[in-house]
Amino acid sequence: MRDRFAEARYEVFSHARKMWEAGLVAGSSGNLSARVADDPSVIAMTPTSISYDEMAGNQIVIVDLLTGSSIESREAPSCELPMHRVIYRELPHVSAIVHTHSPFVTTLSILRRPLPPVIDEMLQAFGGTIEVADYAASATEDLGRNALRALGNRTAAILANHGNVCVGTSISAALNAAIAMEAAARIYLQSLQVGEPFVLRQS
Numbered sequence: 479m480r481d482r483f484a485e486a487r488y489e490v491f492s493h494a495r496k497m498w499e500a501g502l503v504a505g506s507s508g509n510l511s512a513r514v515a516d517d518p519s520v521i522a523m524t525p526t527s528i529s530y531d532e533m534a535g536n537q538i539v540i541v542d543l544l545t546g547s548s549i550e551s552r553e554a555p556s557c558e559l560p561m562h563r564v565i566y567r568e569l570p571h572v573s574a575i576v577h578t579h580s581p582f583v584t585t586l587s588i589l590r591r592p593l594p595p596v597i598d599e600m601l602q603a604f605g606g607t608i609e610v611a612d613y614a615a616s617a618t619e620d621l622g623r624n625a626l627r628a629l630g631n632r633t634a635a636i637l638a639n640h641g642n643v644c645v646g647t648s649i650s651a652a653l654n655a656a657i658a659m660e661a662a663a664r665i666y667l668q669s670l671q672v673g674e675p676f677v678l679r680q681s
């Protein structure tokens with residue numbers, strides 16, 4: 479039988495591989511989801527507990543955002559589905575969400591230290607400082623609510639003692655934000671070893 483979600487599954491699968499290849503996630507950590515193009519109340523999401531090197535496109539899970547139930551799927555969705563649902567519900571313009579435990583961003587997250595715009599690229603990509611959300615446990619709606627507050631009108635937030643969440647109007651935009659954020663976090667932390675970095679004026 480033809481899979482009516484094949485395209486959405488492939489989009490999420492291919493970007494999940496890119497996320498893994500970029501070193502932003504290890505094993506089965508982190509997750510990624512995107513709204514299905516012709517039905518924004520449905521998302522395609524990475525499955526729980528399957529490592530990226532063993533993941534197949536047909537294991538991507540389709541979820542109805544209103545009920546939280548999966549549709550025509552073999553696997554269970556990532557345990558961070560509650561966070562994704564809160565963000566999609568409150569931010570209708572968001573089409574995709576990337577959540578990683580990338581090492582330099584996660585270092586900032588345990589310091590609970592925001593990421594200020596220290597390189598020009600960051601001003602263009604994020605508009606200003608990326609804030610740290612209040613701590614909430616994994617797999618809870620509170621994680622999503624706290625992330626929302628920290629996001630404000632930006633496309634990224636740091637999740638305290640956890641990692642980050644990046645949002646975008648496309649799956650590649652959300653992934654590119656996560657890649658840019660990890661590179662900036664690395665540079666920022668390196669500069670802190672030597673002295674006090676200059677922070678650019680933000681809009």
Ligand SMILES: [Zn+2]
Binds near residue numbers: 578616641
């Ligand atoms: Zn996580």
